[in-house]
Amino acid sequence: MKRWWKALSALLxxxxxxxxxxxxxxxxxxxxxxxxxxxxxxxxxxxxxxxxRTLRIPGLRDGVTVAWDDRHVPHIFAGNELDLYRAQGYLTARDRLWQMEFLSRYTGGRLAEILGPGAVAMDRLQRRLGMTWGAENFLQGIRDDARLRRILAAYCGGVNAYVDSLQPSGYPLEYKILDYAPGRWTPFDVALILKYMSWYLSGEGRDLELTQTRQSLGEVETDRLFPLQAPFQDPVIPPGTSWDFPPAETPISRGRGAPGAAPRTGSGTRGRPFAARIGSNNWAVSGSKTKSGFPILCGDPHLQLTLPAIWYEAQLAAPGMNVAGVSLPGTPGVVIGFNDRSAWSMTNAGSDVLDFYMMKFKDGARREYAWGEGWRPTSRRREKIEVRGGEPVAESVLYTHLGPVPFVERRPDMPEWIPAGAAMRWTGHDPSGILRALVLLNRARGLDDFHAAMGSFDCPPQNVAFASRDGHVAIRHNGRFPLRSRGQGRFLLDGCDPAAEWRGWVPMDQVPAAEDPERGFVSSANQAPVDASYPYYLGWDYAGFERGRRINELLGAAAAITPEDMARLQVDALNLRARTVLPRLLELLPREALSPEERKRAEELGGWDFVYRAGSTEPTVFHRFFVELYDATWEDELEMKRLFSWPGADRTVDLILKEPGASYFDDVTTPTRESLADIVRRAFSRSLEHLRSRFGPFGPRWRWGTAHPVSIRHLARIPGLGSPPQAVSGGSELINAASGSFGPSWRMVVELGPVIRAWGVLPGGASGNPGSRFYDDGIRDWREGRVRELVFLETAGQSHPRLVGRTVIGGGR
Amino acid sequence: MIVLAQAFMIVLLQWGLQSWVWVMGVPLAFGLAARVSGLRAAGRGAAAGGLAWLGSALYLYLTSGRLVAGRVAAMLGLPLRSGWIMVVVSGILAALAAGLAAYAGAGLRAALAGTEKSRS
Structure with a gap:
């Protein structure tokens, strides 16, 4: 018996x-x-x-040849278009399967399926924001486009051919860590990835915060602090551009928002506006300004940096098409890149394509809502969130004809900026031509093709810069923009008033655009698209003036430009905000009242050239000085619930320079009245105190790159799979906008001569495998501001010193 | 010799059947079959399992696995972030699992043998 107990214990x-x-x-x-x-x-x-050497992808008709360069970038040559996309799907999955599937799960609210109950809140938000509904609408919208449907089917077929070829031992690392298996890739997943990008780039708003501020301060003061035309702006479309079209009729303003009180939130505000965020640069210089006489196009989209790298680089060639650049893993085609005739790059437009309407429901059952003189029925969309290791969670999301009502009542797990009881009207929920636009853009041979492609480019709105080998440069602030009265939609709208509903669109041939401007270049950096002369209202919450103005200043002064000059410009680190405001701030610092250490730091700032070098300490001191001054100006107003949204850093600089007597410089929490000079003095002392407490006595730890390194974390924040902190000569409002976890996610320079030459760098690499040497091999070049020439082949058989291998892909069943 | 035979079988079955359970399954079977004490069986199993995994991990580490091993060590928060530690950890885990399986197998054999003895 004892033996049995022993055996049973051991077996247990x-x-x-x-x-x-x-x-x-x-x-x-x-x-x-x-x-x-x-x-x-x-x-x-x-x-x-x-x-x-060989691969097999079932469904290929003619066969495909892939040449690989020394950065592990595939150059795919196919005999027909569908073979090309099928091969792209296969090869993207081979390098990035987990990344694309994770993004699709995130957007579609299916993370809890693999992560467990901790991810339910995230999934709930995505479902309530209508992401799956938007993806369904996208597919519905391309139902009659046989070519797009075939392209999607081919791409998905390629992905699935790779998935089918996998044994568990071959699953990407993250599947093994999180212990699940890859699923099938469908057009719905492609649509979700596109919705992810659309939401990421156009899906937030300050409507609620601004409405609360208006209730507190009144409309005039709100408009003064949050102006429709921000100060110092040098717009995307060169001022003075004439609008040679009869504008469509815009709605007559019937007030600028919902009557009555806005719903209160918890603390009422989100992060400061000058914190690191998305943004991008692009420009195209005409041959009149370049040394070679050929146009040069440059682009660097700034996003939250992750590993695997956000973009997947590839060259795609088939009869009638030869394009290279970066693609979004999980979707067909190239998003930012060049072909044998033209090049293009994008920056986020920032125009307002998301409005919230405060709804009035008939009763607690919310089966009807007021609309005009009557009532309209709501509908409900049932969402089921599967939970690993838990019971499924059922969600019932209320829909109006305007869009979903993400939350009918305030709850702790919802983002503060979403108003409870409001319906969301977002162009990202509509059927979209974005994929069609990219397919056309990839084949664009000149300006006419560019404009034709842009006609379908709706959401997310982008500033698309373009240059062609025949010598043209152009830019379009492109998207599907609702026709609105001036300022309409920046406050919460009245969800009972049919007059507040969007009533049509700015015609696509009337969006802000410039072609071959006299100044010899086009550019954008997320700033305001136009000056006040443009006949339509598009939005107000654009990026500050710093990057856009700096780019225009440098390009305006440049001549005989070379691609090397352009690559250097992409990592320019001069802070225009510092150059604009710091001299005035230093004037306001009474040197005699400063301690010896404070005086020394102030003197250093006085001799500084405003360049954010990773090894300099002045940027660290200025950055903190401005943060302290900004907080001293606005934090008391926010604490006292007078303000509910942080005014822009540009407006703050404007006040300092032009309205030094403004009451906002007074700290309303103290009995005395502080002047601008008082809070400048206080902010400077506090900034040094803060830096001492955080980094110790003045020394190497105060260097910008050490104090504010850039982090490139893993997409799912898995420790060890990201990169170590990077000391970068950059900052959020600089052309080299590397800051926090944000930065240029791809840098590209293209010279459009008889032979196209291009240079680029990714803050990551081609592979999504953390065990590959191509996972993060671009980071060092990216950090140091170097670009490498990109391999661009004319034929599959072309020899090139940087090619390292070829794969022949056959079809078969 | 028995240790090497076990290790060889573990490698063969894991390679062919693509499942980690054989690092326990093979020692369990050897424990059931061999007429040795539980502790001795456990020692042999542990040596075999440890050898199979440590040897394989070492080979992969030296040929192509340095990067991934270093990242996994960091992910697991191991004090030494060199990938070497993952070779050792893999070997130890396999040794423990295989040793326990062999001990259980030997224990079961002993129990079965005791029952037969009492019947006879």
């Missing part, structure tokens, strides 16, 4: 050990499976970088 222990090693515990992977050298993480090694 063995069973428990097996369960423990077979199961994921929180974020600890199932260690038995994971550490197994035959199927676990060890298989995700650099051997995967080896290039196959």
């Amino acid at each position: 222990l063995l069973g428990a050990a097996f369960w423990a090693l077979e199961t994921r515990h929180g974020m600890v992977p199932p260690l038995g499976k994971f550490l197994d050298p035959f199927t676990g993480f060890w298989r995700n090694n650099a051997a995967g970088d080896a290039l196959p």
